Amino acid sequence: xxxxxxxxxxxxxxxxxxxxxxxxxxxxxxxxxxxxxxxxxxxxxxxxxxxxxxxxxxxxxxxxxxxxxxxxxxxxxxxxxxxxxxxxxxxxxxxxxxxxxxxxxxxxxxxxxxxxxxxxxxxxxxxxxxxxxxxxxxxxxxxxxxxxxxxxxxxxxxxxxxxxxxxxxxxxxxxxxxxxxxxxxxxxxxxxxxxxxxxxxxxxxxxxxxxxxxxxxxxxxxxxxxxxxxxxxxxxxxxxxxxxxxxxxxxxxxxxxxxxxxxxxxxxxxxxxxxxxxxxxxxxxxxxxxxxxxxxxxxxxxxxxxxxxxxxxxxxxxxxxx
Amino acid sequence: xxxxxxxxxxxxxxxxxxxxxxxxxxxxxxxxxxxxxxxxxxxxxxxxxxxxxxxxxxxxxxxxxxxxxxxxxxxxxxxxxxxxxxxxxxxxxxxxxxxxxxxxxxxxxxxxxxxxxxxxxxxxxxxxxxxxxxxxxxxxxxxxxxxxxxxxxxxxxxxxxxxxxxxxxxxxxxxxxxxxxxxxxxxxxxxxxxxxxxxxxxxxxxxxxxxxxxxxxxxxxxxxxxxxxxxxxxxxxxxxxxxxxxxxxxxxxxxxxxxxxxxxxxxxxxxxxxxxxxxxxxxxxxxxxxxxxxxxxxxxxxxxxxxxxxxxxxxxxxxxxxxxxxxxxxxxxxxxxxxxxxxxx
Ligand SMILES: Nc1ncnc2c1ncn2[C@@H]1O[C@H](COP(=O)(O)OP(=O)(O)OP(=O)(O)O)[C@@H](O)[C@H]1O
Ligand code: SF4
Ligand SMILES: [Mg+2]
Numbered sequence: 001x002x003x004x005x006x007x008x009x010x011x012x013x014x015x016x017x018x019x020x021x022x023x024x025x026x027x028x029x030x031x032x033x034x035x036x037x038x039x040x041x042x043x044x045x046x047x048x049x050x051x052x053x054x055x056x057x058x059x060x061x062x063x064x065x066x067x068x069x070x071x072x073x074x075x076x077x078x079x080x081x082x083x084x085x086x087x088x089x090x091x092x093x094x095x096x097x098x099x100x101x102x103x104x105x106x107x108x109x110x111x112x113x114x115x116x117x118x119x120x121x122x123x124x125x126x127x128x129x130x131x132x133x134x135x136x137x138x139x140x141x142x143x144x145x146x147x148x149x150x151x152x153x154x155x156x157x158x159x160x161x162x163x164x165x166x167x168x169x170x171x172x173x174x175x176x177x178x179x180x181x182x183x184x185x186x187x188x189x190x191x192x193x194x195x196x197x198x199x200x201x202x203x204x205x206x207x208x209x210x211x212x213x214x215x216x217x218x219x220x221x222x223x224x225x226x227x228x229x230x231x232x233x234x235x236x237x238x239x240x241x242x243x244x245x246x247x248x249x250x251x252x253x254x255x256x257x258x259x260x261x262x263x264x265x266x267x268x269x270x271x272x273x274x275x276x277x278x279x280x281x282x283x284x285x286x287x288x289x290x291x292x293x294x295x296x297x298x299x300x301x302x303x304x305x306x307x308x309x310x311x312x313x314x315x316x317x318x319x320x321x322x
Numbered sequence: 323x324x325x326x327x328x329x330x331x332x333x334x335x336x337x338x339x340x341x342x343x344x345x346x347x348x349x350x351x352x353x354x355x356x357x358x359x360x361x362x363x364x365x366x367x368x369x370x371x372x373x374x375x376x377x378x379x380x381x382x383x384x385x386x387x388x389x390x391x392x393x394x395x396x397x398x399x400x401x402x403x404x405x406x407x408x409x410x411x412x413x414x415x416x417x418x419x420x421x422x423x424x425x426x427x428x429x430x431x432x433x434x435x436x437x438x439x440x441x442x443x444x445x446x447x448x449x450x451x452x453x454x455x456x457x458x459x460x461x462x463x464x465x466x467x468x469x470x471x472x473x474x475x476x477x478x479x480x481x482x483x484x485x486x487x488x489x490x491x492x493x494x495x496x497x498x499x500x501x502x503x504x505x506x507x508x509x510x511x512x513x514x515x516x517x518x519x520x521x522x523x524x525x526x527x528x529x530x531x532x533x534x535x536x537x538x539x540x541x542x543x544x545x546x547x548x549x550x551x552x553x554x555x556x557x558x559x560x561x562x563x564x565x566x567x568x569x570x571x572x573x574x575x576x577x578x579x580x581x582x583x584x585x586x587x588x589x590x591x592x593x594x595x596x597x598x599x600x601x602x603x604x605x606x607x608x609x610x611x612x613x614x615x616x617x618x619x620x621x622x623x624x625x626x627x628x629x630x631x632x633x634x635x636x637x638x639x640x641x642x643x644x645x646x647x648x649x650x651x652x653x654x655x656x657x658x659x660x661x662x663x664x665x666x667x
Pocket of ligand 1: 348350375376377379381383548614
């Protein structure tokens with residue numbers, strides 16, 4: 001690696017660290033915003049005030065905020081997210097580790113489904129710009145975007161689960177339990193619900209970029225070589241048209257991991273969204289902090305990865321090594 | 323020089339390219355735009371033709387229509403016929419046309435900065451068409467790509483093949499575009515203003531390269547340019563285009579020495595000469611080219627023509643043989659230049 005590239009990478013990492021620092025401060029300060037008294041939560045009401053004070057002292061809650069922040073950060077950096085203040089006072093990291101794969105799976109699967117459908121739709125639309133297919137796809141994606149996703153999910157549940165019985169409604173099957181098919185069977189509908197809105201966005205954004213690319217001279221040159229339209233769409237037009245799509249994909253992935261609460265409720269999934277909402281309702285601040293911080297870190301890391309992928313998408317943005 | 327050769331060439335039963343009364347009309351929201359209007363051309367194997375005209379005269383549209391890149395469809399009407407190696411280009415299916423592109427006819431585009439895909443390596447631009455048309459393996463096509471780069475005079479071809487377009491200079495890129503066109507050994511090469519976007523110093527190199535490749539590979543070439551100067555001495559024949567029509571069509575030397583159409587003469591007068599001092603004001607042609615949405619009746623050049631008469635503004639002159647010319651030249655003008663002189667001889 002050249003010195004310049006090394007410097008760029010170092011700068012990048014410092015920048016990331018800065019962003020993560022700000023995120024951690026933000027997440028920590030949530031504790032101030034959450035209502036309730038942890039000591040009361042743990043001991044229950046009706047105890048002598050001295051007991052509460054003692055527990056608060058033991059938990060370090062009587063320390064100034066910045067001391068508490070650095071204590072917490074020290075724990076986080078060693079992998080200790082603390083303990084829930086709500087009985088049974090489980091380890092925050094245990095709960096996060098069990099909820100995260102559920103959300104991640106739904107998000108990733110949902111985005112895969114969305115891409116699988118959106119890319120061909122966008123290509124067809126762009127290739128036949130202004131044609132009947134383009135108009136139908138345009139109207140369809142617009143309609144999907146204007147329907148709230150919980151409504152789409154409800155419809156899916158009613159039709160596919162209740163009426164047709166194609167999909168189970170029972171307990172979630174964990175991905176590690178060896179029953180991959182059972183897991184996918186459970187994950188498909190929530191993923192599809194998530195996918196609907198995303199695919200509509202993806203298709204519209206990619207269509208617009210493809211239309212611009214298809215007007216480029218190099219597309220005409222590829223046609224003049226005798227390449228088939230399908231081949232040109234995939235091997236010449238797609239990559240230069242995918243900047244907005246990839247950016248959107250990164251944003252969606254980060255967002256979906258943390259905020260598919262509605263879908264999680266609808267399909268009773270034990271994911272991150274429900275974890276955060278339940279914890280917030282119970283005033284379980286260590287749980288909220290740990291879960292939100294995890295989501296934020298994932299979000300930041302994914303989008304940093306997306307930034308790096310631009311170099312692959314467009315070699316002109318890479319440094320030239322002579 | 324090439325005369326006996328040309329005889330054997332023209333004695334071929336079917337010309338390589340035979341375009342008859344080709345018209346390309348774009349249906350625009352503002353009306354029908356007659357970009358190419360009744361052009362007939364023919365080209366024998368190995369022959370070279372220059373097409374010259376001002377910007378907007380329809381040269382690119384003609385080139386693309388001849389190749390079948392522009393076809394009859396909802397937004398465009400193409401009439402007339404184009405026979406290419408015996409195939410009626412516009413009667414073929416899209417897939418049928420694609421088998422001709424690259425192998426029978428290929429095109430070099432104007433701007434090498436935009437006619438290469440920025441995210442594809444140079445080698446792939448070349449190897450993908452030989453894999454497609456010639457069915458070469460991956461390794462064979464890679465070797466062929468390097469050979470092609472070598473053939474168009476690119477130094478260190480193996481290294482260049484692994485680079486992206488932006489890592490090459492404009493002249494180098496245009497060489498790549500030419501290599502791309504040559505990849506599958508086409509019998510007709512259409513070069514659409516191949517040097518317009520390049521530095522003056524590089525222009526001559528590229529034109530020389532095209533000329534020598536054409537001779538070496540015995541490839542017929544259509545060289546399109548807005549500048550008669552680029553074509554001088556490089557093509558067998560010249561077709562002068564004005565507002566979608568051919569106005570003069572003759573041996574290149576004939577057009578230069580003895581232009582019959584007032585527009586051809588004006589074009590010749592506007593060629594920059596090397597012996598002129600820099601910044602000399604060239605005699606530009608007065609006025610603007612006509613609006614193709616609503617072209618003037620009669621001769622389309624009439625509003626700008628110094629010798630126009632009433633006849634010119636009412637009747638459209640047909641492209642007919644030049645008086646006193648046995649070389650097959652033709653001109654579309656009611657009052658061709660030099661005609662009076664011929665009459666007195
Ligand atoms: N797809 C299209 N739809 C509508 N009009 C078009 C289209 N393509 C070209 N034209 C019009 O046809 C006319 C001829 O264009 P063309 O590109 O052939 O000119 P040209 O002689 O090649 O000029 P230049 O030297 O600028 O390349 C122009 O007026 C142009 O605006
Ligand atoms: S026909 Fe008339 S107007 Fe047209 S070029 Fe000839 S002399 Fe000029
Ligand atoms: Mg042009």
